[in-house]
Amino acid sequence: MGFFDGKTAIVTGAARGIGRTIAEELAREGADLAICDLDLNWLAETADSIRSIGRKAECIGVNVSDWPGVNEAVTTIVKSMGHVDILVNNAGITKDAFLARMTEENWDAVISVNLKGTFLFTKAVSKPMMKQKSGTIVNIASIIGLIGNAGQCNYAASKAGVIALTKSAAKELASRGIRVNAVAPGFIETKMTETLQEDVRDQMLAAIPMRRFGNPTDVANAVVFLASDAAAYMTGQVLTVSGGMVM
Numbered sequence: 001m002g003f004f005d006g007k008t009a010i011v012t013g014a015a016r017g018i019g020r021t022i023a024e025e026l027a028r029e030g031a032d033l034a035i036c037d038l039d040l041n042w043l044a045e046t047a048d049s050i051r052s053i054g055r056k057a058e059c060i061g062v063n064v065s066d067w068p069g070v071n072e073a074v075t076t077i078v079k080s081m082g083h084v085d086i087l088v089n090n091a092g093i094t095k096d097a098f099l100a101r102m103t104e105e106n107w108d109a110v111i112s113v114n115l116k117g118t119f120l121f122t123k124a125v126s127k128p129m130m131k132q133k134s135g136t137i138v139n140i141a142s143i144i145g146l147i148g149n150a151g152q153c154n155y156a157a158s159k160a161g162v163i164a165l166t167k168s169a170a171k172e173l174a175s176r177g178i179r180v181n182a183v184a185p186g187f188i189e190t191k192m193t194e195t196l197q198e199d200v201r202d203q204m205l206a207a208i209p210m211r212r213f214g215n216p217t218d219v220a221n222a223v224v225f226l227a228s229d230a231a232a233y234m235t236g237q238v239l240t241v242s243g244g245m246v247m
């Protein structure tokens with residue numbers, strides 16, 4: 001028996017990184033998955049992994065910032081899987097530069113994927129979720145959306161926007177039986193952190209009270225909790241997963 005037996009979950013940006021781990025953890029708790037990423041072919045490994053856990057995996061190639069594509073993706077998922085119970089808006093990008101050097105293209109690209117993409121998928125699933133009078137949405141924000149960061153004005157603004165969107169959608173959808181929450185990860189162990197110079201890595205670690213980077217499972221565990229009935233009385237919340245870096 002898992003938290004999500006009989007439920008269907010959509011995870012965006014599920015080809016790799018945190019999104020892939022979130023999809024696998026939801027599957028371990030019994031959910032069937034609709035996994036989305038820019039290119040359908042990149043999803044093969046995640047899909048194999050979900051099927052090896054014993055759950056269904058439907059792969060969808062979609063750009064989260066393209067409304068017709070997102071709308072069509074959600075329509076297809078509802079048709080083939082019957083219902084959509086969980087949405088995890090995970091797809092995200094960075095295009096870092098200091099303010100003076102940040103181009104308009106860098107700004108638009110990050111806002112378009114991180115913030116507009118979260119809005120579009122939330123809008124698309126809200127319709128079937130309102131009809132069925134149930135659903136949970138978990139948005140992946142970042143501690144950078146809470147505290148800001150030099151060189152990341154676009155990313156910080158997009159993630160602060162995701163937090164504000166989370167709270168507004170939570171207020172709007174609560175009476176329809178839909179909960180909307182966010183997870184704000186700190187530094188998570190990725191390919192990027194693996195290749196950091198030792199002194200930079202040490203500096204980053206010194207800012208984390210628990211003295212370790214997080215891993216994708218740390219984030220996925222928070223997502224599982226918020227999406228599950230264990231969080232049945234929580235909506236509009238931001239759960240920080242940062243080893244105590246942000247309190």
Ligand code: NAP
Nearest residue numbers: 013015016017018037038063064090091092142185187188
């Ligand atoms: P990642 O490894 O780069 O994975 C993100 C996935 O999203 C990639 O497969 C990416 O495809 C996909 N994607 C990008 N743009 C897309 C679009 N327009 N439509 C659909 N899919 C798209 O990133 P991650 O580190 O796992 O991060 C996942 C989420 O956690 C992001 O929202 C990120 O901001 C957030 N986060 C990460 C950290 C961290 O330390 N890693 C910390 C805080 C928050 P491509 O391969 O083409 O890029």
